[in-house]
Amino acid sequence: MFKAKKWSGLILILSLTLVFASCSKNEETSSNGDQLTKNDKLVVATSGTLYPTSYHSDETNELTGFEVEVVREMAKRLELDVEFVEMGVDGMLTSINSGTVDLAANDMDITDEREEKFQFTIPYKHSYGSAIVRADDLSGIKTLEDLKGKKAAGASTTVYMEIARKYGAEEVIYDNVTNDQYLRDVGIGRTDVILNDFYLQSLAIAAFPDLGVIIHPDLFYFPNAQAMIMKKDNKELLEKINPVIQEMLDDGTISELSKQFFSGADVSQKPDIDFE
Template sequence: MGIVQKFIFAVLLAAIALVVTACGSSGENTADSASKWDQMKENGTIKVGTAGTLYPASYHDSESDQLTGFDVEVVREMAKRMGLEAEFVEMAFDGMLTSLNSGTIDIAANDISITEDRKEKFAFSIPYKHSFATAIVRKDDLSGIDTIEDVKGKKAAGEATTIYMDIARKYGAEEVIYDNATNEQYLRDVSSGRTDIIINDYYLQKLGIAAFPDLNITIHPDLKFETPDQGAGIIMKKDNNQLKEQIDQTLQEMLEDGTISELSKQFFGGDDVTKKPDLNY
């Protein structure tokens, strides 16, 4: 065989190897997804990342100190219907995404907004909560914010990778980053003037205000934000196809039979967050 023929033969072998490798990788991803679901069923548990500090989505009951909350109880019931026990691991939101990729947890549930950017890197369940964003400010002077333009230069509290901090950045706020802080810390810092504004979920803020009536805080009457999310759902690794299928099917059943609606009313003061809000304000 001449040099030219040998070169062509080598290129053909390399091309075939690439095709075989690509096909093998696709098959392995499918197999991995199936084996993970099988392993989960065999172990009887599903590891869930959640904050444990975000009232009323995921927090500790003041009397029993037991982990509870809307997202926590949705996942507990979902896992039960799937024949699994939910094992919760408490961590900050950024840690949840890292832990999903490393396999430390199987899913995360923590009022997590479904966005296009996140869908490029992770898989989401169908949404089971819908809302919009509002702003907590000081009650006596609205933190010096009359219009949306006044947010520029104000100190906005939040976690770095949330859609709410994205909104604050968009309007030129100065970021004050917290790592899995409690609702009380966030609210007290606005009240005391350490920070000026918290942009976050309306339902969470409504309950936060009610829980601390003595603080100098209120929801700004004129600031509302239509977030770029598609509801809130459970987040998991991108290739967990079988797990996603099981979760979606179970959540759909829970939405249809009213279970999630009842949990919503229990944790959100009678509000049904399973329904999309009217944003004609």
């Protein structure tokens, strides 16, 4: 799935020799057996419903977003075609392991547990956790300990649902629905809280201001970093991608994309917040 664009004649031979170390055309493998390419494209899992990191434009209905555009620019610099496959978060890790996709780019938190089973690129987004609650009573939540018995909305395999479980919340699982559905259900009391990334939640609230929900003013936790995630043994893919992401960080490309999609905020920088 990870393969350079087609070239003709001698250029094709030289390109494949230099870049992919004499791999075969039909199914390329590295010297240690890692599969590099298939179907002449980089296949990337993303949700298409997570504003502003991966969503469909209201004007064009085209897939866009912060991480979608980071992937597109990365693939352009690597001279790769890219195909996005939209799915829920719970299916992304399974799809990586099965080889259905090469990697996932969807605000994937880097955690010790995930690093045991997968590998991440270098991080290009830094954030922290927040809580969306009802505006009138903060859903009866003052601290994370108050999550016990509350209905927490989300996907089952996210870091934030793990936090909700840890504090005794009741899970309400959604399968790749849009932000307005999550927010509306909190507002009407079907659920009580959404734990998720601060930047994502702030923009979701701004996009749907009339649903009776807010970001909890005092509940910030879990400083974290996000990156693309891929199969543990695909070292060759990681070695191709990481230098390009670093280049995009160094030349300001990721910073500019961040400001474009996060209302001027630069998520490529670590937040200056005391989480003690």
